[in-house]
Amino acid sequence: MASQRIGPGLKYSLNKAFLDCLRDIKTISFGGSTVLTTIRSAALTVCGVAVLLSVSGPAAAQAARDYISIVGSSTVYPFATVVAEQFGRSTAFKTPKIESTGSGGGLKLFCAGVGVEHPDITNSSRRIKSSEVELCASNGVAEIVEVKIGYDGIVLANSIDNKPYELSLKDVFLALAKDVPAPDGSERLVPNPYNTWNEVNPELPNTAIEVLGPPPTSGTRDAFAELAMEGGCKQFAWIKAIKSEDKSRYKGICHGVREDGRYVEAGENDNLIVNKLKANPDALGIFGFSFLDQNADVVQGSLIDGQKPEFEAIAEGIYPVSRSLYFYVKKAHIGAIPGIREYLAEFVSDKAMGDFGYLTERGLIPLPEAEYEAVAQAVRDLQPLNLAAN
Amino acid sequence: MTADEKRAQEETLRRVRASLARRYRSERRFRLFGLSSALLGLAFVAFLFVTIIGNGYTAFWQTQFKLDIYFDPAVIDPDGQADPQQLASANYRALIRDALQSELPDVSGRREMRELNRLISAGAEFDLRDEVVANVALIGSTRELWITADDEVDMLVKGHVERDEQGGARRLSDSQLRWIDALAADGRVEQRFNVNFFTRGDSRDPEQAGIAGAAKGSLFALLVTLVIAFPLGIAAAVYLEEFAPRNRWIDLVEVNINNLAAVPSIVFGLLGLSVFLNFFGLPRSAPLVGGLVLSLMTLPTIIIASRAAIKSVPPSVREAALGLGASQVQTVLHHVVPLAMPGMLTGAIIGMARALGESAPLLMIGMVAFIVEVPQSITDPATALPVQVFLWADSPERAFVERTSAATMVLLAFLLAMNAVAIWLRNKFERRW
Known part of the structure; x- marks a missing residue:
């Protein structure tokens, strides 16, 4: 150095x-x-x-950095920025710089090496993959501290001018998949024939299927495909059987979203989706729980498998479409870049991440009590990540 | 004239007359098409401006509460030493809470106190702290101060949120609504000019967020662009137009400059990432790198505009100079370049105005980021105006909607100012032959 x-x-x-x-x-x-x-x-x-x-x-090279550099997920961005700002205001350290690069892009930057030109922390809306841990290690980033900050629910919402939908994961899959099992019950795939919700499930209203959601580059879309679409997809036993023989085909079937205009890619801007839902009461939109929470006077979340997307249901893991949010810290930078330890302390403090912390006001679903204690302790000890151990 | 000829002439005249109405009609139609497309274009622009200004003008005002703050020495300075360390970490929130509670004596209990607390911006206590640290004499006195309200309150007061919504859907509780009304009846709620918006950097609290950081970032980046791209562009244009030999290599260079002007801007961002950041190791997110990338992007525009300006200088000027014994370089520097300067400046400013609106190349070099501190030099991390618009448009808080439009207005004002300078320069220095 x-x-x-x-x-x-x-x-x-x-x-x-x-x-x-x-x-x-x-x-x-x-x-x-x-x-x-x-x-x-x-x-x-x-x-x-x-x-x-x-x-x-x-x-x-580069001037020594006196501020923390953070990259990563756009889903964690709204939470990390709040902590960063609070940290910058209440301590003598500079406010960290936070780039919104997406989870994958963030981990790539994070794993590029050790030194001031590389970021100290990356936010992620999914867990780090073993391939990424290897990439990190090959670039000298040996010890990484993992911090799980809470949960985010993905909601299917519509305008409050209409009745809320009551969907099952199977309905979601059948309405949005590119290819679906033939309606006659035989074990073959046909291009999605459904045009209205009551064709998918007779109990649903007779309105045209129109769903506004994020594009494939988005972490929300990945999580939606994995949790909602695949969740409905694997309820077909014969599709589930494909998984053991041909994993990529299984993934193709379950994660493939229809491209005939019933699913509209509305860009990464969730505010835009909310506005479009207001204008079109028959459409459904896919976005993160924090947007539902902030716009509860305009849109309402659909019930999925009988569960409303509510704070408690997501926290307890009953609501089926929710994911964990993380951030990863480069241990080698702690001490070299001022303030990382204090930033971590601010993030895992009870007033930020705790049950009634300021992050919950922004729509973060906090960890259950026991898990929170474990995470806070691991952060205090700066326990390095060990994917094999858990 | 024979009868035959006369008949032929009449026939021609008749046919011309018969088609005349049709020709006039088509001419009128053509003019109408032109007029209506011009009007349509204007209507789009007007629509754009009306929506942006209509959505955004309210962001220039911010709801504030007038409170009598007692700077209680027991809270902020218990040892009476006015120790800056102590003053900086004191609990200013308590001062605001006490002032609020003395206005609303019926508030009681922890839950109600929490709700009352939420009426005030999370940043208000730090404003108070800064005031006390700057002026220690305040301790022990009572001052009537305007305290920034929370964004939810602001939205309600501005009428962006329905008051009569069901309790669950509205983010403010019924009692919070009652307190705001009580304060308003007392004349203690007012929309005042939003100073924060013009002096602060980004924030996650809409009421604390400002455009100054992004504006300054844009300004720094454009200064770097001007310093790099303008002289380089002019030098290249002068060489290509006045000195370069006519051969295949120069043709190749010219074709490539024209091609470069059409390259998508994201490509310049990728170039900047691999050259300036990865190879030269310049700092990420710095306006210095942003300016370098933007100058690469603007360079072809400036070269093309400057060449056109040089071309429009009449050859007689050159010939006269040469005829009086000036050398080639003297001719160019004393006569051609000064006469072409207004056109070159206009080209440079228009090129930079385009660069001002770019966000795609800045994405790759890390200028799309949450940065609170207002940059002080070209190596500090910064964002730019279009990036700030993008970031705010993507924020869940309702109050960012109006701020997004307000930031767009600032960006447009910046652009209009640059274009106005270009027009002024052209009118002032342009010479016609």
């Missing part, structure tokens, strides 16, 4: 070099004034480029 010591001086020397250069330009004086402007602007570029080159080059 010796090369990073030069950090704080770097900014100063950069500014100084540029100012020196500017002074040189002022002294240039020949030809008419028109020439002067041209010469000056040309010299200015030379200055800029020269100064840039002098500070860059892999050897100069």
